[in-house]
Amino acid sequence: MARKYFIAGNWKMNKTAAEATALIDAIKAKIGTQTKVDVAVCPTFTALDAASKALKGSTIKLGAQNVYVKPSGAYTGEISADMLKEFCCEYVILGHSERREYFKECNCFVNEKVKVVLANGMKPILCVGEKLEEREAGKTIDVVSQQVLKGLEGVSKDDAKNVVVAYEPVWAIGTGKTATPEMAQEVHAQIRKNLAELFGAETAEDMQILYGGSMKPENAKDLLAQKDIDGGLIGGAALKADSFVALVEIAQNA
Numbered sequence: 041m042a043r044k045y046f047i048a049g050n051w052k053m054n055k056t057a058a059e060a061t062a063l064i065d066a067i068k069a070k071i072g073t074q075t076k077v078d079v080a081v082c083p084t085f086t087a088l089d090a091a092s093k094a095l096k097g098s099t100i101k102l103g104a105q106n107v108y109v110k111p112s113g114a115y116t117g118e119i120s121a122d123m124l125k126e127f128c129c130e131y132v133i134l135g136h137s138e139r140r141e142y143f144k145e146c147n148c149f150v151n152e153k154v155k156v157v158l159a160n161g162m163k164p165i166l167c168v169g170e171k172l173e174e175r176e177a178g179k180t181i182d183v184v185s186q187q188v189l190k191g192l193e194g195v196s197k198d199d200a201k202n203v204v205v206a207y208e209p210v211w212a213i214g215t216g217k218t219a220t221p222e223m224a225q226e227v228h229a230q231i232r233k234n235l236a237e238l239f240g241a242e243t244a245e246d247m248q249i250l251y252g253g254s255m256k257p258e259n260a261k262d263l264l265a266q267k268d269i270d271g272g273l274i275g276g277a278a279l280k281a282d283s284f285v286a287l288v289e290i291a292q293n294a
């Protein structure tokens with residue numbers, strides 16, 4: 041099975057419900073029915089309802105940016121998988137470096153979340169990536185391999201088909217600095233090896249591995265040309281219809 045490119049927008053803590061609707065309408069007008077590339081937008085929780093309604097009739101999928109591991113109960117401020125499903129979320133971003141850094145999420149907690157998302161019929165986008173000091177200390181491959189192997193521990197081969205991995209070097213997120221295509225490819229190839237260790241080579245070949253970290257229309261073509269880069273998890277450039285649409289169009293022609 042040839043892998044499809046996947047362009048996913050991580051809106052982070054941006055866009056009210058009304059702004060989400062306006063952005064989706066603008067994106068839909070340009071690429072709302074294309075099927076060549078998988079496309080998803082991941083707004084904040086409070087915009088999911090509006091986004092879900094705005095996406096109706098389009099091929100663009102909805103994702104959330106987090107989930108809690110319990111189904112319900114006394115967990116003030118948290119959101120369950122069922123609550124995401126109510127809005128037809130297909131994807132959930134997990135283990136983003138901002139969650140690892142500011143909210144102290146560890147590989148083990150991220151792994152629990154991955155399994156909850158899969159058990160609920162949704163697709164985790166598992167984010168992994170090294171910090172600058174880890175890269176400089178020559179630890180990139182070690183750190184990323186651990187994040188992949190621990191993050192996906194206990195996931196079945198069948199469920200692995202619904203897992204997306206996003207390699208996001210922390211030093212490249214929101215900084216304007218991007219990994220060179222060769223640097224990114226080296227890590228993506230390692231991630232595919234890790235996936236093959238876990239699920240076998242055939243399953244690993246079918247899994248999408250996205251690059252994230254200041255990806256924009258100016259650098260996307262060269263990144264997407266790499267053998268193991270299957271798309272992008274896009275932060276800043278996903279907040280404007282023009283740049284997000286341009287990225288989808290680049291993926292369509294990659």
Ligand code: PEP
Nearest residue numbers: 213214252253254275276
């Ligand atoms: C992200 O946070 O997932 C991301 C890739 O952000 P940016 O594109 O802004 O670097």
